[in-house]
Amino acid sequence: MPLNAEHEIHRRRRSRNVGLGIVLVAFVALVFALTVVKVQQGDMMEAFDHQPRVSALPPEQPEPEDAR
Amino acid sequence: MSDINAYEGAPEAEFRDFIALLKPRVMSLVVFTAFVGLWVAPVDVHPFIAFCSVLFIALGGGASGALNMWYDADIDAVMQRTQNRPIPAGRVDGNAALALGLILAGFSVMMLGLAANWFAAAFLAFTIFFYAVVYTVWLKRSTPQNIVIGGAAGAFPPMIGWACATGGISIESLLMFALIFFWTPPHFWALALFMKSDYHNAKVPMLTVTHGRPVTRRHIFAYTLVLAPFAIWLGLTSVGGPIYLGASVILNALFIHGGWRILRRDEDAAVADGYAVEKRVFKLSLNYLFLHFVALLVQNWVGAW
Numbered sequence: 335m336p337l338n339a340e341h342e343i344h345r346r347r348r349s350r351n352v353g354l355g356i357v358l359v360a361f362v363a364l365v366f367a368l369t370v371v372k373v374q375q376g377d378m379m380e381a382f383d384h385q386p387r388v389s390a391l392p393p394e395q396p397e398p399e400d401a402r
Numbered sequence: 403m404s405d406i407n408a409y410e411g412a413p414e415a416e417f418r419d420f421i422a423l424l425k426p427r428v429m430s431l432v433v434f435t436a437f438v439g440l441w442v443a444p445v446d447v448h449p450f451i452a453f454c455s456v457l458f459i460a461l462g463g464g465a466s467g468a469l470n471m472w473y474d475a476d477i478d479a480v481m482q483r484t485q486n487r488p489i490p491a492g493r494v495d496g497n498a499a500l501a502l503g504l505i506l507a508g509f510s511v512m513m514l515g516l517a518a519n520w521f522a523a524a525f526l527a528f529t530i531f532f533y534a535v536v537y538t539v540w541l542k543r544s545t546p547q548n549i550v551i552g553g554a555a556g557a558f559p560p561m562i563g564w565a566c567a568t569g570g571i572s573i574e575s576l577l578m579f580a581l582i583f584f585w586t587p588p589h590f591w592a593l594a595l596f597m598k599s600d601y602h603n604a605k606v607p608m609l610t611v612t613h614g615r616p617v618t619r620r621h622i623f624a625y626t627l628v629l630a631p632f633a634i635w636l637g638l639t640s641v642g643g644p645i646y647l648g649a650s651v652i653l654n655a656l657f658i659h660g661g662w663r664i665l666r667r668d669e670d671a672a673v674a675d676g677y678a679v680e681k682r683v684f685k686l687s688l689n690y691l692f693l694h695f696v697a698l699l700v701q702n703w704v705g706a707w
Contacts, residue, residue, distance in 0.1 A: 346414045353417030364454065368517055371450045 413495055419488040423471055423499050424464030424506075431691075432463040432559045438695045439563030439578055442641045442702045447518075447567045454517040455566040459559055462510035462526045466555070468503035469534035472496055474542075477604040483597065503534070518566035525565050529558040543605075546612040553586025554579075560695075577636040581694060584629040588622045588661060589687040595619075595664070596677035596684075619665045622683075626661035630654040633694060641698060643706045649697040653690050660686050 381390065436459045440452055447455070471478065471489055479490035488494040507530045515523030533555035541548045557579045564575035594601060594610045595618060601608040609618045633654055637647035660683035667679060 343414045346416045349416045349418070350420075353420075364457075367450060368454055371448055375448060 413493050415488065415494045415498070419493045420502060422488050423468040423494060423502060424461075425467030425471075426464075428467060428556075429460050429463050431556070433460045434692075435578075435582065435695055436460070436559040436563035438698050439560030439575060440567050441563075442574075442698050442706070443564045443567035444640065445567040451517055452566075455514060455522070456563065458510045458514040458517060459526060459562050459566075461506055462514070462530050463559065465503050465506035465510055466530045466533040468499050468506065469530075470538045472499040472503060473534070473538050475499075477543075477606060480604040481600045483600055507534075514562075514566070519569050521569050522562055522565040525558065525562050529555055529562065532558070543607065546607045546609040548607065549590045549609075550587050553583050553590075556586060557582035574636070574639045574641045577632055577639060578698075580632040581629070581636060582691065584625055584632060585687065585691055588625045588629070588657075589684065589691075591618050591622050592664065592680050592684040592687060595672070595680045615669055619667070623658075623661035623665040626654075626658045630658060636698075639707075641702065641706050643701040643704070645704065646694075646697040646701040646706075649693060653693055656686060657683075657690050 378390075383390070433456055437452075437456050440447060440455060471487055474484075475487075475489040475496055478484035478487050484490065489496055489499055507527075511523050511527045511530070514526050533552070537548065537552035537555055541551055545551075560578040560582070561571065561575045564578070565571065591609060594608045595615060598610055598615075602611050609621060633650050634647065636642055637650050660679075663679050664683055672680060
């Protein structure tokens, strides 16, 4: 029996590998599409990153005149 | 050459065995009810976000299915209906199922939070916990009311769908919960009436085993009575309308009639005709739930109140 004979076990293993491959590729496509949709909707894409940044803060309200 | 022996005890699973761990048939119910909950909500959701949300809710449902199969492998091996599931059949290692369940649970919650909102994600996490721990680990083997409380896990998906769109809870989503919650006991007890020996052998305390079958018949009828007002009430909220109300009144009349017929029969009559009435009511219960949610979709399409 040659060493490269295909066994039932190899078929099962391939089914697992191909299946997981498809799932991963589909997940990449899904996250990409989700990103495109979220950006198009104008959702905030920046979050807190250990120090405050002007671009990630809520817009400042101008102070009313008589408060001074 | 018999190299197969080298692999004994280490099952080599196929991809579809892992799919089977996610309980695809339960998943289809989750997908449908979650979708309806999301769709009829008063907030418009981008179709792709809606698709992703339903997908991740379904994945969370699948995760709890895998955790359930991991924990219940011992009783699944005894019951005829479940003997061929991947773990008792020896196709998937128990630990692999546990790992798959935990990873998918974490994954689906995180992704639902990123796709929709974190309230819906927390709700999904709670649902997975409720089904895998409260129902499977705690209640299923200890009380004949297991079905009643476990039914809550199956009733959460439309609420999660609603939460994906609105970010909260409201009377409509609570009533969708009540619809599935009170539907579950008569549905499963009708099944238990004609699947008696199975649960008995597995020592799962089904009501039929612990309190007897006449009590179960009374319970089925009582729950169809409790269910009806909630189902009809849903038709009076903002997601209801004449089409839903009409469908609901007819379906509830049929279901109560079915419960009444089950109540009026004794065991001899049931054995004599091979549980014909019980089987018919079980089928009716499947259509009952499906058609209620279809009616919600149709009502939303033509315009609710």
